[in-house]
Amino acid sequence: MKKIRSLSLRLSLNILLFVSVLFIGALAVMAWANYKQIATEAENATKSRLHAMVKEIELPLVEVESAASSAGKFAATLKKNDEMLYRITQQMVAQQPSICGSAIAFARGRHGSDHWFAPYSYEDADGNIKSIQLGNEEYDYYDMEWFRVPFETGKPHWSNPYYDEGGGNRQMTTYSYPLKDNDGQVFAVVTADVPVQWLYDISMKMKPYEQSFITILCPDGSTLAATDSLVALDVQERMKTDTASRNWLNRVLRSNDSMERIGKGSNAMYMTYEPMRTGWAAVIVCRYSDVLKDTNRVLNLLFFIGLAGLLILFVLCYLIVRRVMRPITDLTVAARSMSGGNLNVPLPEVKSHDEVLELRDSFAYMQQSLTEYIQELKTTTAANNRMEGELSVASDIQMGMLSTDFPPMLHAKLVPAKEVGGDLYDFVVVNNDMIYFAIGDVSGKGAPAALMMSITRASLHFVAGMNLTMEQVMSLVNNSVADANSGDMFVTLFIGCLNTKTGMLEYCNGGHNPIIVVHPDGRVHYLNAKSNLALGVIADYPYVGESMQLERGTRLLLYTDGVTEAERADKEQYGEERLLVWAENRGTTGTEQEVVEALYKSVKEYTDGNPQNDDITIMSLKY
Amino acid sequence: MEVKINAEGGKTLVELTGRIDTTNADQFQKDIAPLMQGDNPDIEMDCSGMDYTSSQGLRLFLMLQKSVGSRKGKLVLKNMKPQVREVFDITGFSNIITIL
Numbered sequence A: 001m002k003k004i005r006s007l008s009l010r011l012s013l014n015i016l017l018f019v020s021v022l023f024i025g026a027l028a029v030m031a032w033a034n035y036k037q038i039a040t041e042a043e044n045a046t047k048s049r050l051h052a053m054v055k056e057i058e059l060p061l062v063e064v065e066s067a068a069s070s071a072g073k074f075a076a077t078l079k080k081n082d083e084m085l086y087r088i089t090q091q092m093v094a095q096q097p098s099i100c101g102s103a104i105a106f107a108r109g110r111h112g113s114d115h116w117f118a119p120y121s122y123e124d125a126d127g128n129i130k131s132i133q134l135g136n137e138e139y140d141y142y143d144m145e146w147f148r149v150p151f152e153t154g155k156p157h158w159s160n161p162y163y164d165e166g167g168g169n170r171q172m173t174t175y176s177y178p179l180k181d182n183d184g185q186v187f188a189v190v191t192a193d194v195p196v197q198w199l200y201d202i203s204m205k206m207k208p209y210e211q212s213f214i215t216i217l218c219p220d221g222s223t224l225a226a227t228d229s230l231v232a233l234d235v236q237e238r239m240k241t242d243t244a245s246r247n248w249l250n251r252v253l254r255s256n257d258s259m260e261r262i263g264k265g266s267n268a269m270y271m272t273y274e275p276m277r278t279g280w281a282a283v284i285v286c287r288y289s290d291v292l293k294d295t296n297r298v299l300n301l302l303f304f305i306g307l308a309g310l311l312i313l314f315v316l317c318y319l320i321v322r323r324v325m326r327p328i329t330d331l332t333v334a335a336r337s338m339s340g341g342n343l344n345v346p347l348p349e350v351k352s353h354d355e356v357l358e359l360r361d362s363f364a365y366m367q368q369s370l371t372e373y374i375q376e377l378k379t380t381t382a383a384n385n386r387m388e389g390e391l392s393v394a395s396d397i398q399m400g401m402l403s404t405d406f407p408p409m410l411h412a413k414l415v416p417a418k419e420v421g422g423d424l425y426d427f428v429v430v431n432n433d434m435i436y437f438a439i440g441d442v443s444g445k446g447a448p449a450a451l452m453m454s455i456t457r458a459s460l461h462f463v464a465g466m467n468l469t470m471e472q473v474m475s476l477v478n479n480s481v482a483d484a485n486s487g488d489m490f491v492t493l494f495i496g497c498l499n500t501k502t503g504m505l506e507y508c509n510g511g512h513n514p515i516i517v518v519h520p521d522g523r524v525h526y527l528n529a530k531s532n533l534a535l536g537v538i539a540d541y542p543y544v545g546e547s548m549q550l551e552r553g554t555r556l557l558l559y560t561d562g563v564t565e566a567e568r569a570d571k572e573q574y575g576e577e578r579l580l581v582w583a584e585n586r587g588t589t590g591t592e593q594e595v596v597e598a599l600y601k602s603v604k605e606y607t608d609g610n611p612q613n614d615d616i617t618i619m620s621l622k623y
Numbered sequence B: 001m002e003v004k005i006n007a008e009g010g011k012t013l014v015e016l017t018g019r020i021d022t023t024n025a026d027q028f029q030k031d032i033a034p035l036m037q038g039d040n041p042d043i044e045m046d047c048s049g050m051d052y053t054s055s056q057g058l059r060l061f062l063m064l065q066k067s068v069g070s071r072k073g074k075l076v077l078k079n080m081k082p083q084v085r086e087v088f089d090i091t092g093f094s095n096i097i098t099i100l
Helices: A007-076 A082-095 A145-153 A196-204 A229-241 A243-254 A293-339 A355-401 A446-464 A470-484 A575-586 A592-607 B025-031 B055-070 B082-090
Strands: A101-106 A119-123 A129-133 A171-180 A186-195 A213-217 A223-226 A258-262 A269-275 A281-287 A410-415 A423-430 A434-442 A491-499 A504-510 A516-518 A524-526 A546-549 A555-559 A616-622 B002-008 B011-020 B042-053 B074-078
Touching: A007 A082, A007 A101, A007 A171, A007 A186, A007 A196, A007 A258, A007 A269, A007 A281, A007 A293, A082 A101, A082 A119, A082 A129, A145 A171, A145 A186, A171 A196, A186 A196, A196 A213, A196 A223, A213 A229, A213 A243, A223 A229, A229 A243, A243 A269, A243 A281, A293 A355, A355 A446, A410 A423, A410 A434, A410 A592, A423 A446, A423 A616, A434 A446, A434 A555, A434 A616, A446 A470, A446 A491, A470 A491, A470 A504, A516 A575, A524 A575, A555 A592, A575 A592, A592 A616, B011 B055, B025 B055, B042 B055, B042 B082, B055 B074
Parallel strands: B011 B042, B042 B074
Antiparallel strands: A101 A119, A101 A186, A119 A129, A171 A186, A213 A223, A213 A281, A258 A269, A269 A281, A410 A616, A423 A434, A434 A491, A491 A504, A504 A546, A516 A524, A516 A555, A555 A616, B002 B011
16 A cells, blocks of 8 residues: 655644755855855964964063073183182083083183083982083084084074984983174073973973874974973974975075965964974964864854754644644544545534635535535435336336247237336237237337237237227227327337138238238239337327238338347447348248347447347238 | 518518527527518518428427418428428428419
């Protein structure tokens, strides 16, 4: 069985579909229009974050720088006081938590002796501050970056990270501040060591996104700080070995702040970098989707609100439509109940004044009409049944009246078109040597015709034995019929009387079809008879009878127009011509019963199932 | 079966076409009902288009003839096809209805 989907559901779904298309369309247009702008803003926000982060890292570095420069300026005034120089370096380490070591390293020959002199204080593993003289054969600082670069350039310098073996003995970066004499010559360098670990610690606190990577790149490709040391090592390796990466690094170090997008789709990465005052560059790499997370969150929120809205809309639609449809659903149930025969089923109440009310009223009207109609039908059917019963009885009586105890020389057959026919035939054998016979047709059909037929047949039967001429018989019957003829009916009737000894045939034709005479020698023709007026039309009509001498073996074939006017589906009639040919072919052979049945069969074969619309009567008589 | 009735200068001209049989005899009776009333009718029926009449049709012609006769009028049937004329002859109706 095909599943029925409720109209309410379908209607709601359609509305939902329509609204969804509108909503999603609007959302798409909005997203498309704003996405680029929102994305740019998100990128800028990330850049601002990096900038803030750089400032945050730079702040303690600036403190380191200023501490070193003030210490240097102070040291420059003390030249030969070694004791104070040591005190200054100790002070640097003690006062700045980010500084793990500090030296005042003199250039060659600028502190009395020809060789190295560099008072150095540092924090050991236990947190105690110790002081040593740094320069010797083993630790030739003249060639070290932290001394060489500021000495040569005369400018302060942040070194690349390095492991200070023989000095601080840890991974560090050093800020060097050159001290110059009055000639502008650098005579010493004040240093402040900052442990790389300290920068790592700072950068670790600054994750702008969960999945981001932050690092600080130095000119030599080393990483100073990173949120992921394994990645940092990898980056460092590439910067130091790969020329393209090296070129990229140089570009980044020289540029102003900038950004790049790497990759596509959901794996796209977003990189923003910014050079620092120290000559390094801070880099943040994060997933582009993280950058757009806020944007996406807004879109997602919008989407879910929309979805929830659609769901609520659907539920509301469904409820409202179902409420409106309720009477229709109830009507459907009522209709089904009615179709099952229960015409008194109560119809649902409809309070609204709309089409549904009209439908309900039409329904009520239909219910009432149906009830009345069925009642009427019951009455009519009962009446019809009664009438049919009566007709059937009449038909039985009618057929019962027809004589069927045929003598060998005569046979007849009557097939009515309706229950009660208008055709008739009759025969009476008188004194063993006379046989009266008649065939007739009452105009019209049904009960009135049958009544006429009965009257005709009864009066015919009555006068048959009275030894009257055919003219007299015809006149008597005509008067009886004319008396009884209330309507404008008439009867065509052929009557004959054959002397079975002499072969003398007397006959009279009252408007009936001419009968066929089949001679023993094979000649066949219609009986030459004067056509008198049909019976029942005019009382006392002067009928004229005739007579004819038959040879032994002659056959008379009588019929009603039910035979000649039997029609095929194309309205073509059996016709007198065909009947004559049939009679010629048949000749005088066979019994009379065989002849009657054969002719009837011929007619039936001709009409080929087309309904019979007139009574068919056939009579055959042989002398 | 088609019946066309026209009044023309005191005469009633009727044109009959087609067949009169069991299926339409009732209709024919209704169609010629207007001819059953009025004084001194003078009816002329053109039967040239008429192909066949059953005995029910004959009955109605008889009815019309009686009706016209009782009103002292005239009924004439014209241009009848031979096979139709034959039916009128066999039944003897040509003796009481004027057929030209």
